[in-house]
Every structure is written in C-alpha cells, then in structure tokens.
Amino acid sequence: MRAMLRWAHADLRTHRGEALFLISATAGIVASLLLAAALFGYATNPWQRVFTQSHGAHVWIRTAPTADPSRLGALDGVAALSGPYDTVATTVASRGARAAAELRAADAVPPATGRPLLTAGRWLDPAVPDGVVLDSSLAAALVAGPGDTLTLPGGTGRTLTVLGVADTAEPRYSPGERPGILWAGASAVDRTPGRSGQVVGLRLTDPDDTAYAVQRAVTTLGAGAVTDIGTWQQTRAEAQGDTRLLGQVLGLFGLAALLAAALAVFGAISTRVRGHLRDISVLKAIGFTPGQVVRVFLVQHLAFAALGAALATVLTQALGSRIPGRLGDAVGVWQGLPGHTAALLAVPAAVVVFIGAATCLAAWRAGRVPPVPVVPAAATAGRGLTGAARRALAVRGVPPALVLGWHRAFSRGRHTPAAVARLALPLLLMTVALSAWTTIARFDTSPERLGLPAALTARPADGVGDREARALLQRSPDVVDAHRGLEVAALVPGQTGTIALRGLGTRQDPYPYSVVEGRPAHGPDEAVAGQGLLDLLGVGVGDWVRVTVAGHPQVLHIVGRSIEPENGGRTISTSLDTLRENDPALRPTVYHVRLRPGADPHAVRAELAQAAAGRLDIHEVTGPADRLSSLRGVVAGLLAVLALIGLTELSTAIGGTIRDGERDLLALKAIGLSPRQITAVTVTAVGCTALAAAVAGTALGVPLAHWLIDHEGRTSGMGAGIAHGPSALHLLTLTAGAVLGAVLLSAVPAARAARRRLADTLGAVA
Structure with a gap:
C-alpha cells in the first residue's frame, strides 16, 4: 500500500x-x-x-x-365543473399602469374546483360590493395589492377595491395578448360595461382524454x-x-x-x-x-x-x-x-x-x-520521413523545425487521430455554445428577421377610430409604420382546441412576415402559419385549411411558414382584407408599430402614451431574447467548463508529443539542431495537433449547432430557421485561441525536454 x-x-x-x-x-x-x-x-x-x-x-x-355551459357537467368523463361564471372584458388601471382584464363573477365562497389560492389579503366580501381579488400575474403587472384601488375606463370615476391576490393554474396575464383575471361579485360584473361572455372549467376523470372531451363539449354547445x-x-x-x-x-x-x-x-x-x-x-x-x-x-x-x-x-x-x-x-x-x-x-x-x-x-x-x-512495434519499425517531408526540407527558406514538427504531429499512427478527436470534442461543443449565444443575440439585433418586426403594440380605447389611432401613432418621428391588426380565437378542424387567427396589414400595406418557407401572403384567402399550427393540423405549405370563427368557416390557403415566437407557433396569419371579406364589420383592434433603426422602444412608448392621453394602450413587444437573457450566463459558464476540459486534453497531448519525441532527440542533436530548434519542433507538433482539432471541431460544430437549434425551434412551435452560427471572426478567434494556448502551454515543457542530458535520453530510449 x-x-x-x-x-x-x-x-x-x-x-x-x-x-x-x-x-x-x-x-x-x-x-x-x-x-x-x-x-x-x-x-x-x-x-x-x-x-x-x-x-x-x-x-x-x-x-x-x-x-348554457352547465350542460357540460352531464358529459361522460367530466368529474366536476368550475362555474359557469359570467364575465366582462374590460381594462383596469392602477398607479399609471393599465391592463386588459376579465372581470369574473364569483360567489362569496371560493369554488371547490379551480379554486384560487390566496397569497395575500382575503376572498370576496358581500359587504364590499366593488371588492375584487386579482390573479397574481395581473397584480404584479399593476403593482397592486390588498387595499389598493383600480380605476375602470369610461370616465365614470368608478373604482374597484383590491381585497386579495391569488394564484391560479390558468394561463397567466400577458400584456397585449391575454387578459388577467379579476374575481368580483355578480353585482360588480353586471354594472361594468364591456364585452360579456361566460367561462366554465372542466375537471376530467382522465386527463389523457382532454382532446376528446373538448370535442364533445364543443359539439354539445x-x-x-x-x-x-x-x-x-x-x-x-x-x-x-x-x-x-x-x-x-x-x-x-x-x-x-x-x-x-x-x-x-x-x-x-x-x-x-x-x-x-x-x-x-x-x-x-x-x-x-x-x-x-x-x-x-x-x-x-x-x-x-x-x-x-x-x-x-x-x-x-x-x-x-x-x-x-x-x-x-x-x-x-x-x-x-x-x-x-x-x-x-x-x-x-x-x-x-x-x-x-x-x-x-x-x-x-x-x-x-x-x-x-x-x-513497441511502431518504434522498432521506425518512423522515417515521408516523401512530402523530405521535399519540404529540401526547399530553401522553409524552417526545418516546422517540417519536423508537422511530421511528428501526424506520424504517430493511430494515436494522432485519437488525440485530434479528443481535443476536437470540447472545441465542437464550444462552437455549439457560441452558436446558441449568437442566435440569442440575433433576437436583439435583428428581431424583424425572427418574427418580431414590431417593437410596440397599441390598442385603441373604446370610441377611438382607425384614423384617429393611426394619427396618434404617426406623431412620433421614430414610428416607421403602424400595421393594422386583428386577432381572434378560431376552432381547429375536429373542434379539439383553439388557435390564434390574425389579420395583419392590408394588401396595400402588407405586414412584413418572417417567411422561411414558401412566400408571403398577398392574394385573397392566402395565409402564412407557424410551425406549431402546421404540426397541430398535420398540414404543410401549399395545403388548404378550414377554421371556424364564431360559427363562421374560414378557408385559407397556406402559402408560407413564418417564424412565430408567441403562442407556441399555433398561429395562422392573413391580411385584414381577407378577414373582412367574410365579415365587413371587423375593425382593427391592435396596431403593430415599427420603429426606425436605433430608436429606443421605451422612450417612444412613453412619448406616444403621453400624446395619446389614455386613448391608446401601448406595450413593448417582449421577444425570446428578453426571456432567455439568463441563458447567456449559462453559456458563459459552459464555455469555461469546456475550456478546462480542453486544457486537460491539451496537457495530455503535450505530454504524449514530448514522450514520443524522446527517441528522436539524439538524432535531432546529431544533425545539428540547437535546443531552441528542438523546442520549436515539439511546439510545432502540438500546434499542428491543436490546429487540426480546431478545424475539425468548428467545421462539425457549425452544422451540428444549426441542426440542434432549428430542432429546438421546430419542437417548440417557433419553427426552424432561427439558427445563426458564429461569425467567421469568432470561429477564427476560437481556432487561434486553441492553437495559441497549445503553443504557450507546450513551450516550457518542450524547452526542458530539449535540454535533457544525453544520459537521461539514453535511459528513456532503453
């Protein structure tokens, strides 16, 4: 021991x-x-x-x-109902912040199914008829808590008192896309103006049969x-x-x-x-x-x-x-x-x-x-110079150390490709990590190429017409265009769920889609769709699809696939003119505002909001880069770990090259090479090995990164076409860093080996 x-x-x-x-x-x-x-x-x-x-x-x-959603409780597979609840779509404001909200009628006792979990305050109290409980995501957006007051639109001066804040398993509030939930008494809902409706929750006996249960529920209603x-x-x-x-x-x-x-x-x-x-x-x-x-x-x-x-x-x-x-x-x-x-x-x-x-x-x-x-047999067989090496040595002006170092690097038999492959693996992974970094950065620098041409969205208040809304938006010199838009929920074929059907732009003012397959939608009934929708319906570019909006069928020809960062890609987009052909009464409900390059969205939003004086609800568009900002720190940490692994492999390659060169040391000294030249032979051998590994790692890493990133985009519904590899400068820097690091790490041990005494060298060879 x-x-x-x-x-x-x-x-x-x-x-x-x-x-x-x-x-x-x-x-x-x-x-x-x-x-x-x-x-x-x-x-x-x-x-x-x-x-x-x-x-x-x-x-x-x-x-x-x-x-009459209460009939759904009698369906097979439905274990319990939550509701139905009467709802009103409205807008609430608190401390200067505004948010779309769904005011939902609830009883004084929380429901057994779909019960909101109070995190602050208390539940509804009949003694406070205008008291409400906020969903936690909406409360965070409004910076509101128990005891605060919310203002309703219309200039009536009516307010709601926040009694509590609750968590819910329903979708969270998303500015400009999904309203937040406010639970209120029935009297408060009845007295609130807005678009009315109902909502009901179904708890199923078998969650795996969700699609079938939805289909039966839609058929019943x-x-x-x-x-x-x-x-x-x-x-x-x-x-x-x-x-x-x-x-x-x-x-x-x-x-x-x-x-x-x-x-x-x-x-x-x-x-x-x-x-x-x-x-x-x-x-x-x-x-x-x-x-x-x-x-x-x-x-x-x-x-x-x-x-x-x-x-x-x-x-x-x-x-x-x-x-x-x-x-x-x-x-x-x-x-x-x-x-x-x-x-x-x-x-x-x-x-x-x-x-x-x-x-x-x-x-x-x-x-x-x-x-x-x-x-070893390889040693007894000898390692004579190749023809190419002998011809290179005969060329005047070519340093012998360079030729001999190249020969040593690639004349080690099977050990050479093994060393190159082991060193190339961390460099390949570093190339993939850099590709992830540059893809995220591209969402910041070129969002218009990745499905986010608009920096702001603006929703007009009640009574504000199209001409007035566009005039308000065009007041800022930083606004390039404000594309009219409309988004409605549409039932998919089979009635197993809803998707987002969007009408964006007009034929005279087309919306700049990020089309990566096919072409943009120009003609009547033409549309582009996200990858999530194509996967959901099992269709592709060139197919026709039929969706249902409020009982009216809409048949669209998918002529292109666009990158859709939101809604899991379950979106189909056409022009506003196409939607109006079925329903001329449709009016734009949102404006997608494009800004000039270099404009600050936050400053433009503040300027437009001040000029609109409450007539427009303006939000900044949040992209994947905002949500994935923490991924950059993760990538930086991974690069450090991979660099350590690469250094480990480099130290191994240096040791192997020096040991393999011990048998040649006497011969090199015999032909008149100085210790400095012998050191250069070893350093060159290590540098050539690192160069071969770097070239192989980056050459394989770029296509692998494209495939991995596009595969993630495809499975997430956003769609392929988002990958963006590192620039040639970054790849060159990675390659140069690997070679330079190998040279610097090998210089000292190579110099020591070149100055060994002849007795030590003979002992090593024996």
Whole structure:
C-alpha cells in the first residue's frame, strides 16, 4: 500500500496542472447537471403545485353569453365543473399602469374546483360590493395589492377595491395578448360595461382524454357559441416555458461535457501508460500485481473526480440560491422539493462512476504491461520521413523545425487521430455554445428577421377610430409604420382546441412576415402559419385549411411558414382584407408599430402614451431574447467548463508529443539542431495537433449547432430557421485561441525536454 501511495504521489507531483484541470472540469460538469436538475424541478413544480392544491380544471372554455355551459357537467368523463361564471372584458388601471382584464363573477365562497389560492389579503366580501381579488400575474403587472384601488375606463370615476391576490393554474396575464383575471361579485360584473361572455372549467376523470372531451363539449354547445378553449397541457407548457429550455441546455451540455471529460481521462491515462512502460514493468518485477497497478490509476483519478464532485455539490447547495435571476430562484425552490436530496447525491455519484469506468478501461492496459519491457512495434519499425517531408526540407527558406514538427504531429499512427478527436470534442461543443449565444443575440439585433418586426403594440380605447389611432401613432418621428391588426380565437378542424387567427396589414400595406418557407401572403384567402399550427393540423405549405370563427368557416390557403415566437407557433396569419371579406364589420383592434433603426422602444412608448392621453394602450413587444437573457450566463459558464476540459486534453497531448519525441532527440542533436530548434519542433507538433482539432471541431460544430437549434425551434412551435452560427471572426478567434494556448502551454515543457542530458535520453530510449 505504501508503494502504491508513493507512486500515486510522484505521479501527482509530475502532473499537477492536469490534476487541477480535471478537478475543476469535474466540478463544472457536476454543477451544470445539478443546476439542470434544479431547473427541471422548478419548471414543473410551481404550476403543478398550484394545479393540485386548487383542484384545477383540465379545460377552460369561454362561450357567448347565450350559451348554457352547465350542460357540460352531464358529459361522460367530466368529474366536476368550475362555474359557469359570467364575465366582462374590460381594462383596469392602477398607479399609471393599465391592463386588459376579465372581470369574473364569483360567489362569496371560493369554488371547490379551480379554486384560487390566496397569497395575500382575503376572498370576496358581500359587504364590499366593488371588492375584487386579482390573479397574481395581473397584480404584479399593476403593482397592486390588498387595499389598493383600480380605476375602470369610461370616465365614470368608478373604482374597484383590491381585497386579495391569488394564484391560479390558468394561463397567466400577458400584456397585449391575454387578459388577467379579476374575481368580483355578480353585482360588480353586471354594472361594468364591456364585452360579456361566460367561462366554465372542466375537471376530467382522465386527463389523457382532454382532446376528446373538448370535442364533445364543443359539439354539445355548438361551434358558434365557443369563443376560446384552453387545456391544461398548453397552460403547463407555457408555465414551464423557457425555464425548461434552460434545463435542457444545461443538461445536454453537461452530459456532452461529461463525455468529453471521460475521454480526456481515458487519453491522459493511456498516454501516461505509454510513457511509463518501463516504470510499470519495474513495479511488476518487484511484486506489484496487475490489479494493484490498475488500482493506482483508478484510485488516483477517482479521488480527482470525487473531489471535484464534492466541491460542486457543496457550492451548489450553499450558494446556488444566491445566483441572480431565474437560476437562483430555481435552486431555492428545488431545495424544498422531495427529490432534492436524492438528486443531490445521485448526480455527483453518477459522474464519479462514469469517470471511474473510463479510468478502468484505460488503466486495464497498464495491468497488461509485461514485467519485461518490450519496445513497441511502431518504434522498432521506425518512423522515417515521408516523401512530402523530405521535399519540404529540401526547399530553401522553409524552417526545418516546422517540417519536423508537422511530421511528428501526424506520424504517430493511430494515436494522432485519437488525440485530434479528443481535443476536437470540447472545441465542437464550444462552437455549439457560441452558436446558441449568437442566435440569442440575433433576437436583439435583428428581431424583424425572427418574427418580431414590431417593437410596440397599441390598442385603441373604446370610441377611438382607425384614423384617429393611426394619427396618434404617426406623431412620433421614430414610428416607421403602424400595421393594422386583428386577432381572434378560431376552432381547429375536429373542434379539439383553439388557435390564434390574425389579420395583419392590408394588401396595400402588407405586414412584413418572417417567411422561411414558401412566400408571403398577398392574394385573397392566402395565409402564412407557424410551425406549431402546421404540426397541430398535420398540414404543410401549399395545403388548404378550414377554421371556424364564431360559427363562421374560414378557408385559407397556406402559402408560407413564418417564424412565430408567441403562442407556441399555433398561429395562422392573413391580411385584414381577407378577414373582412367574410365579415365587413371587423375593425382593427391592435396596431403593430415599427420603429426606425436605433430608436429606443421605451422612450417612444412613453412619448406616444403621453400624446395619446389614455386613448391608446401601448406595450413593448417582449421577444425570446428578453426571456432567455439568463441563458447567456449559462453559456458563459459552459464555455469555461469546456475550456478546462480542453486544457486537460491539451496537457495530455503535450505530454504524449514530448514522450514520443524522446527517441528522436539524439538524432535531432546529431544533425545539428540547437535546443531552441528542438523546442520549436515539439511546439510545432502540438500546434499542428491543436490546429487540426480546431478545424475539425468548428467545421462539425457549425452544422451540428444549426441542426440542434432549428430542432429546438421546430419542437417548440417557433419553427426552424432561427439558427445563426458564429461569425467567421469568432470561429477564427476560437481556432487561434486553441492553437495559441497549445503553443504557450507546450513551450516550457518542450524547452526542458530539449535540454535533457544525453544520459537521461539514453535511459528513456532503453
């Protein structure tokens, strides 16, 4: 045992940098996987907790006021109803903030199904007829809490008093897209002007039969009576949203980095075994068994892995909740979940076991080394110069060190492609990470190419006509155009759900769609659709689809696929003229405002809101870049972890190149090369290996990144066509950094090897 420890200690002293890199890389990998587990738990838990505690409804159906939703309780598969509730669409304001709201009539006792969970204040009180309870997302948008007052539109001076704030498993408030929920007494709803309707929630006995239950409910009520349908799957997906994407990114890169680290360990041990064949033979000659030799390497690298895993676990547990933004919130919530302790132990243990398996595989070769050292066949065969190398040496002006270094780098037989492949893997992953970074940045710099040409949306108040609204918007010199728009909920074929049907722009003033397949919609009945809608209906570009709006069919020809960042891509868009052909009474309800390049949306919004004096409800358009801002920090951390793995592999490649060059050292000195030139030979060999790996990694990483990002866009409903690879300058910088790092890291050990005494060199060759 003492001899084993002395051998391990001597090996550690020789490869201290490599050990530090392995420990740091393992810590980064374990931290990435733990944060991924936290994000997955956080993405699912908050909504699931509210849904379970509130006995939430699986389906929410909004109908016309003349319908009778109470009949749905008699359908097979419906366990309970929440409602029906009378509703009024209105707008409320508080402290200068305005928001669209659905005022929903409720009783003095919260319902048993779909029950709002109070987080502040109290429930409705008959003694306060104008008291309301706000959904928490709407309360956050209005910065309102118990005791505050909300102002209703119309100039009547009527106000509502906030009694409480509650969480709900229904879709959250989204400015300009989805109204927030206010629960109020029936008398308050009846006295509020606005578009009236009803809403009912269905709790099903079998949630997997949601589509069939929705179809039966629509058939019972009549397609003309249904205005909107929301299912629990859609709501859960929206609640998880980009948090789950962050978890997927961290998990994917964590597993890929784990594979790269395992390969780095495998390469390090294999290279070390080749360089210490004589020492291992001596150990066996003095009595070491093959198992003891294997255990020396295994215990040493398991200790590195365990130390890195323990360090990452302690830091994540102690400091993870202090990380700014969503990551810190996720860790804080995850630490209170039932499976937290199990994941905290299982993830590091799995990483250590995986690295241990790679260590065993590489160390097994050390156990097979015979007690009497045998010169490898490759060495006895000789490694003469190739014809190309001899011709290059004959060219006047070509440095011999450059030619010999290139020859050494690519004349190591099967070890050369193995070293290049191991080093290329972290560089490939770094290229993918950079592609994710540039794709997110593109949403900021070129949103018009990714389905977000408008920076602002404006909704006119009651009584404000089209001409007046456009005149108000055109007052700012920063406004380029204000495209008229209208969005309605439409039933899909089969009546299993609703989609967003949008009329944007006119034939004289077309809307600038981001079409990535087919062409824009110009003619009558032509439309473009998002990937989510194409997947939902099982159609493609060139097909005709039939949707139902308030009982009226609308047949559209899909001529293009556009990038749709919102609504899961379940959107079909046509011109406002096409919608008016079926219903001439339709009027634009929203204006998509495009700004000149360089204009500040926040400043323009403030300017327009002041000029409109309450006649327009103006919001900034939020894109994926706003929601994915925390992903940039994640990508930066992943790049650091991958860089550590790359440094580990570089140190292995340097050691292998120096050991392989020991046999050539005497020959190089014999032909008159100085120690400086011999050093240049080794440095050039390492640099050529790094250059080959960088070229291979970036060449394979760019198409892989495009495929991964477009695949994520396709599965999320946004659609393929959003990927944007790193610029040529970034790829060149990555390649140059890899080569320069290899050269700098190899300079000192190569210089030491070049100045070895002849006796040392003869001993190494013997």
